[in-house]
Amino acid sequence: MYSKPIFKRFIIFFSIAIIIFLFGLFPELVLSIYVKGFYPIISTCLRWISSLFPFALGDILYTLLILYLLRLVAKFFWRVKKKGWQKTDKLAIPIYILNTLLIFYISFKLLWGLNYSRPSITKQLNISDKKYDVKELVLLADYFIDKLNTLQPQISPKLNYDIKQLREKAVADYQDLALKNPFFKYNVPSVKPVINGWLISKIGIEGYYNPLSGEANVNMKLPAWVLPFVTCHEISHQMGVAREDEANLVAYxxxxxxxxxxxxxxxxxxxxxxxxxxxxxxxxxxxxxxKDKISPGVLANFKAENEFWAKYNGQMSSYMGVAFDKFLKLNNQKKGIKSYQNIVVWLWNIHGKELKKSESQSSVSPKD
Structure with a gap:
């Protein structure tokens, strides 16, 4: 282990990381160069490669990466045991660790992470961020309860999906909407089930996007009525919608x-x-x-979903929730996990005018 070559690599990696960081401070530049230029090319290539494999390629790549890192650690301790602690190690080892972290940072940002620095997609979709009050929030809830009470009797009584069905349905709907708005254009689908559904459920994850492979991974152990939304949510990540609240909006x-x-x-x-x-x-x-207005069928779905998570959730889900919260805050989502709730603001701005108009019409008494 020689300190000079490692230090030179550190200077190179650190300089690249700084350039990427500074680039991320200019959202419009990120949108024009990365989001609309570089990212669609790299993500399409990754999805094409991963689509050739029937399993979640990204999960395998993550496993191999972890094994490689463990091998490096074992190799280091074996060398120390055999040759003893070298003087050069005092400087070389910290720099070596920093180089590894910088490689991860650069790779993540270039493969997908710069999407966190893009302007909010609500601007592209012309959706306001105007806040609501409690009365308006209740009005919004009434709307969705009525919607669900109407839809629930119409869904398939024995709803069951495999990953192929989920992928085909979601892709078809994205393509239909892309005819009205090119923002929703989605090419070369790569949607896979997670390899270890038990572990993912135990952690408390419904699905995730894998930057290494460009795959949208879905936890197929979830209740059937949750799966279509999760699939659409993860596909939006593939399209470069990085923020969780915005991915919820696209899926909706x-x-x-x-x-x-x-x-x-x-x-x-x-x-x-x-x-x-x-x-x-x-x-x-x-x-x-x-809650009293929700139909028994919808309530039964909520109860079944709660029972599902109660079956799997343990202390690990709390730890992972804290870690994910930190991850979101590091990537321009200052509210962390609470940013998921931004979707409620946008739902109000999508339906608010219609709901207020409907409320005012219903409150007007008919003339004699």
Whole structure:
């Protein structure tokens, strides 16, 4: 282990990392050069390669990477045991570790992470960020409850999906919506089930995007009525929508424009989860009143989903939640996990005018 070559590599990697960091400070530049230029090329290539494999290639790559790092650690300790601690190690080892971290940082940012620095997609989709009050939040909840109460009896009684069905349905809906808005254009699909559904469920993860392989990975152990939304959410990450709240928004817009009742139900069901969580926090009294309006069929789905997570969730999910919260904050999502709730603001701005108009019309008494 020689310090001079390692130090030279450190200077190179550090300089590249600084350039990438500074580049990320200019959202419009990121949008024009990275999001609309470099990223679509690299992500399409990655998806094409990973689509050739029937399993989650990214999971295998992560495993190999971990094994490689463990091998390096074992090799180092074996060398120390055999030859003793060298003087050059005092400087070389920290720099070697920093070089490894810098390689991970550069790779992550170039493969996908710079998408966190793009301007909010709500600007591209012309959706306002105007805040709501509690009364408006309750009005929004009423809308989604009515929607779900209507859709729930129409969904397939024995709803069951395999990954092929999920992929085909989601891709078709993205393509249909892309005819109206090119923002939703999605090429070369690569949607895979996670390899270890038990572990992923234990951690508390519904799905994830893998930057190494460009794959959208879905936890197929989830209840069937949750899966379509999760699939659309992960596909949005493949398209370069990095932020979780914005991925929820894209999945919702795809779902409500779908001709598939099961997909419509899935996205509306997941949106109601976020809305009820917000109301429960801001107005517990209204939460209890709204809960009574939810049909037995929808309540049964909520109960079954809670039972699913109760079956798997343990201390690990709490630890992973903290880690994910830190990860989001490091990537321009200052609210961390709480940023998921931004979707409620956008849902209000999508439906608010319509709901207020409907409310005002219903409050006007008919003339004699």
């Amino acid at each position: 817009l795809v779902g409500i424009n779908s001709k598939d009742v099961n997909l419509q139900y899935s996205v509306n069901y997941n949106m109601l989860r976020y809305i009820l969580f917000e109301i429960r926090f801001k107005s517990p009294e209204d939460y209890l009143k709204l």
